[in-house]
Structure formats: structure tokens, C-alpha cells
């Protein structure tokens with residue numbers, strides 16, 4: 001397809017989407033593709049107001065198409081209105097028909113509004129339900145999330161305080177991917193169950209099953225707990241509210257309880273979303289000590305908030321992660337309906353992790369052999385080893401790495417670990 005033709009089709013996509021959306025009251029913001037929705041998003045009403053008008057600026061911003069006037073001047077089906085600088089179709093039916101004859105399935109399959117319209121056309125073979133299922137929902141848009149944070153906080157200072165305790169991300173801004181993680185069958189199954197619980201929330205409510213949706217990830221450092229929790233945001237297309245418990249100690253404690261409550265309130269506001277509490281062992285540590293009255297109060301507020309939030313009622317999937325299972329007392333444990341173990345990977349998993357990390361590199365290595373040699377290594381250790389091998393090769397201006405590079409990196413890693421143990425007299429394992 002020529003570049004010119006592609007641009008024309010993109011202009012038509014926008015014109016048709018606007019027209020169909022304006023005409024069909026039963027279509028919602030969730031039906032608009034994010035690129036279009038984000039342009040028309042109004043932060044005051046926190047939504048998209050009808051009618052959508054296709055201005056020159058809208059086409060430029062949404063599709064990045066330049067020289068629009070020239071393209072439309074050559075197309076008799078599009079009218080340019082000098083007043084308001086906007087475009088419309090000369091005749092909707094005719095425009096829609098012309099678009100269909102071009103068979104732009106790549107556009108229709110990424111746009112629920114178009115799929116809704118063209119589903120009637122058997123020759124198109126497109127399912128509105130399927131296309132909508134694939135479309136990022138409105139609740140996950142960065143713009144909406146930011147508007148909700150602003151609404152919850154009276155001023156900038158309040159928002160800053162809140163954001164000290166929690167990082168909030170739209171799934172589109174999360175870097176971790178589930179596909180990059182090698183997980184056990186049990187871990188995959190639990191993730192799938194959490195997804196289903198979110199999907200069938202109403203059903204679970206109807207049958208009275210409320211004790212679902214609080215997951216505790218437990219395992220030694222570097223086994224993928226944080227990455228998994230974050231990757232789920234992307235995987236499920238849900239906003240991520242990540243609480244940094246270590247921040248509780250580092251700013252004015254009197255305000256902390258209030259801010260914890262606000263984080264949970266925000267999570268409910270952003271629903272459906274994931275609320276991820278990392279470094280959960282912090283709870284156990286403070287509960288065990290006698291001093292720090294204010295700190296203890298903050299932790300108790302946190303535990304109470306955890307009790308009160310629910311996936312079934314509020315659409316909040318709660319995930320906590322900790323290194324030290326043995327530190328957590330029963331009071332903390334019982335709040336989770338599922339404890340999911342993250343162990344050090346076995347040889348087969350180590351091999352898969354190595355394959356995954358090396359995937360995009362020019363590498364000639366014997367991964368099974370390396371997996372054998374790296375007994376006890378975590379996913380994080382393996383990533384480190386590969387990084388070292390890459391850097392060693394780059395020192396010689398080589399981008400290709402081989403088995404020797406990796407073997408050397410393993411040796412360096414072993415040396416570093418043993419130095420560290422000698423210097424700090426650290427135990428061999430936690």
C-alpha cells in the first residue's frame with residue numbers, strides 16, 4: 001500500500017469513528033481506540049464528550065498525518081470547512097462504503113467503533129466483541145488516572161505527599177512484561193485465577209465469595225516477585241498503585257496514616273486496578289519492635305486498610321511481596337487468601353531464563369550447560385551474569401557473545417559472592 005493511501009485511510013478511520021460514535025449512544029469511551037480517546041479526553045468531566053469533531057489539528061495529532069489539506073482536496077468524499085477548520089464526510093454511507101472496499105482490516109481490528117459498524121458486513125469477518133476485548137479500557141488511560149489523582153488531592157502539595165508513598169502507573173507505562181518472565185505452572189495458574197476473579201467479580205459477589213484477590217508473593221531476593229506484580233498490570237491492562245513501605249519511615253509520620261488511607265481510597269477510585277505493596281516484611285519488623293508508636297500506628301492503619309479492601313467489592317487486586325516469610329506473624333498472613341512461593345529456579349527454568357535474556361542478542365552459547373553450572377542462581381543473578389558477559393565483550397568492541405564470555409562472567413560472579421560473604425559474614429542463603 002502506498003504511503004498516500006495509508007494516510008487517506010487513517011483520515012477516513014477518524015472521520016468514520018467520530019460519526020459512528022456520535023450517532024451511537026450505546027458506544028462508550030471503552031470503544032474508542034486509546035489514541036483517539038486520549039485526544040478527545042476532557043479532564044474536567046473525566047470523559048469524552050459528544051459530538052467528536054474532526055479538526056485538522058485532531059488528524060495531525062492522532063494520526064501524525066501531515067499535508068492533510070492536500071490529501072483531502074484530492075478526495076471528493078471529504079469536505080473541508082474553512083470555518084472551524086474541520087472535516088466531515090460528504091456522505092456518510094458513501095464514505096463508509098468506500099472505506100470497506102479498501103479492506104483496511106488492520107484498522108478495523110484495532111478499533112471497536114469501526115468493528116461495531118462493520119460487524120454487520122459478513123464479508124469483513126470481524127467481531128465487535130473480540131475487538132473490544134482487545135482494546136485498552138478507558139480506566140487504564142494515563143490521562144484518566146492523573147485526573148483522578150488530582151481530584152482526590154486538594155492541592156499539589158497533597159498530591160506530592162501521596163506520591164511519596166505510592167507510585168501510580170498506567171499499564172501502558174509499565175516496563176515489565178509477563179512474557180519476559182519464566183514462571184512455574186503454579187505461578188501461572190494463580191495469575192490466571194486472579195484474572196478470572198477480576199473478570200467474574202459480579203458472579204463472585206452474587207454467590208457470596210468475598211475472600212478472594214489478596215495475594216502474597218514470598219521468596220528470596222531476585223526471584224521475580226516485583227517484576228511479576230508489575231507485569232500483571234500490563235498483562236491485565238490495569239492501573240498499578242505501588243506502595244513503597246520503606247517510605248513510611250522517611251517522612252513525617254503523623255501524616256502517614258492519613259496518606260495510607262488515601263492510597264487505598266485512590267486504589268478504589270482507580271478500580272479495577274492492582275494495589276501492590278512491596279517490601280511487606282517491613283510490617284513484621286515494626287510489629288516486632290516496641291518503640292516508634294507512630295510507626296506502629298501507621299502499620300496498623302495499613303493492616304486495617306488491607307482488611308477493608310476487596311477485589312469483589314472494590315475491584316482492587318491486592319498483591320504484597322516479601323523476602324522473609326518466617327518474619328510475618330499470623331495476623332499478617334491471615335489477611336491473604338493465597339501465598340504464592342517464588343523459589344530459586346531449577347535447572348530447566350534457569351535454562352529458559354537464559355534463553356529469554358539472550359533472546360535478542362547475537363549469542364552462541366550452550367544454555368543447558370550454563371544452567372547446570374549456575375545451581376542456586378536466581379533470575380536476577382542470571383541477568384547479571386549475562387550483562388557482565390555483554391560488557392566484557394563490548395570492552396573488545398564485540399557485540400557477539402559466546403560460551404567463554406558467559407563462563408568468565410559466571411566465574412566473576414562467584415568471586416564477587418564469595419568476597420561479599422567474607423566481608424559481611426553473610427549467611428549463604430536467606
Ligand SMILES: Nc1ncnc2c1ncn2[C@@H]1O[C@H](COP(=O)(O)OP(=O)(O)OP(=O)(O)O)[C@@H](O)[C@H]1O
Pocket residue numbers: 180181182183219220221222223224225226227228321322323342345353356378379380381383
Ligand atoms: N523467573 C524469572 N524469569 C525471568 N527473569 C527473572 C525471573 N526472576 C527474576 N528475574 C529478573 O531478575 C530481576 C530482579 O527481579 P525482581 O526485582 O522481580 O525480584 P524480587 O523477587 O522482587 O527481588 P527482591 O526480593 O530483592 O525485591 C528482574 O529484572 C527480573 O526480570
Ligand SMILES: [Mg+2]
Pocket residue numbers: 225226227278321
Ligand atoms: Mg522486589
